[in-house]
Amino acid sequence: MGVKNSSGVVTAASVINYSGLDNLEIFLGSGGDTLNVTGVMKRDDAHRTITVVNTGAGNDAVTVSLAAAGNGFFVLNTEAGDDHIDASASTLGVTIFGGLGSDTITGGHGADTIFGDKGQIDYRDGSGKVVTRLGLGLAERVVLKPGDAAVGSTDLPFFQTDGVNRQAEIITTRATGTGSVDTITGGDGDNIILGGLGADTITTGTGTDLILGDNGSIQYDTAGVLNRLQTISPELGAGDTIHTGAGTKHIIGGYGKDEITANAGDHVIIGDAGQIDYDTDGAVRKVDTTDTVDHPEYGDMDTIVTGNGNSLVLGGMGVDTITTATGTDVILGDNGTVTYTGTTGSLKLSQALTKLSSEGAGDTIHTGAGTKHIIGGYGADAITAGTGNHVIIGDAGQVDYDTDGAVKVLATTDTEANSAYGDADTITIT
Known part of the structure; x- marks a missing residue:
């Protein structure tokens, strides 16, 4: 083995044999x-x-x-x-x-x-x-x-x-x-x-x-x-561009202005900082944004697009644009928590709840047909939903579900003392 003429090219006349390593x-x-x-x-x-x-x-x-x-x-x-x-x-x-x-x-x-x-x-x-x-x-x-x-x-x-x-x-x-x-x-x-x-560019297939x-x-x-x-x-990161093919995608954008597109499939997407917890069989148990009141600047305006399927999307901080297609979706424009409860193997949606109601921004949310449960959160939101059975709250709110997945409690959570946290929302059912 040797290097010829200091070229940096290593040549070997034979290979090295090894076994049992x-x-x-x-x-x-x-x-x-x-x-x-x-x-x-x-x-x-x-x-x-x-x-x-x-x-x-x-x-x-x-x-x-x-x-x-x-x-x-x-x-x-x-x-x-x-x-x-x-x-x-x-x-x-x-x-x-x-x-x-x-x-x-x-x-x-x-x-x-x-x-x-x-x-x-x-x-x-x-x-x-x-x-x-x-x-x-x-x-x-x-x-x-x-x-x-x-x-x-x-x-x-x-x-x-x-x-x-x-x-x-x-x-x-x-x-x-x-x-x-x-x-x-x-x-x-x-x-x-x-x-x-x-500012990374990430692309995946199916x-x-x-x-x-x-x-x-x-x-x-x-x-x-x-x-x-x-x-x-x-507190670290940059605006990323994430594009995926069809399948099941669990995505957390993190810091900065992210552009996230996921084709057809069942997805869980958080635009800014967040955490997804799973049950002992790997099923989603809790989805949570983790930006704080002390540092709202860690989040930013994100663009999130999903294809046909069942999507759970939490926009987080900033003026977000969220677009989903046909399917059953749970969408929080700003910060919040979505929880599933039940026995392993048969978890059901239990609660969708706004948090940090003093933080966020006016979001644009547009969905296709299906069943859409949407909480706009802070700011002047523009929400459009296609044909279907929907639950929509323009500002801060909470939706509790029964053990069979039916809506049990539907409530806004803004208070008179914090009326400025809400704003003039536009909600359209097409």
């Missing part, structure tokens, strides 16, 4: 690297292996073409630089950390997890011990001795795998004040995408996607079931 990690160093990944290790005994490639600083170009059959778990961390990553030919789900810089990332046809900026993924065993930690650069980690347990967030298990194929416990952005403008394109698999800092426009985390319970999707560092 658990974890293989490769560091390419600084400089602009060009890398093609066409195969990674997978053991015949079903023992989970991990292959990690760290490309270091520099503007790297990486192509990943991995078939789902015959290849094991693969992680790419392009670290610093404006990197170009193309995994569009992969049917294996891959994990990609874009790192610092303005990255262009294209996922494949599998279940991909993609970070625009820095991130971290932890896998834990049944006792709560970290067995795999992904996303840390070489200079950021403290490698533990065999048998030692991770205590700090930069501790790295010595072996990095115990051979068990399990769901991650937490998927989160980190170094939330660093990052840049990224372009991320997901395929038709079930994707997890965390844009991070910067499938079930979890998308955070800015900084956030995704948590799973000990059984590997989705538990929470939430904003972190709500």
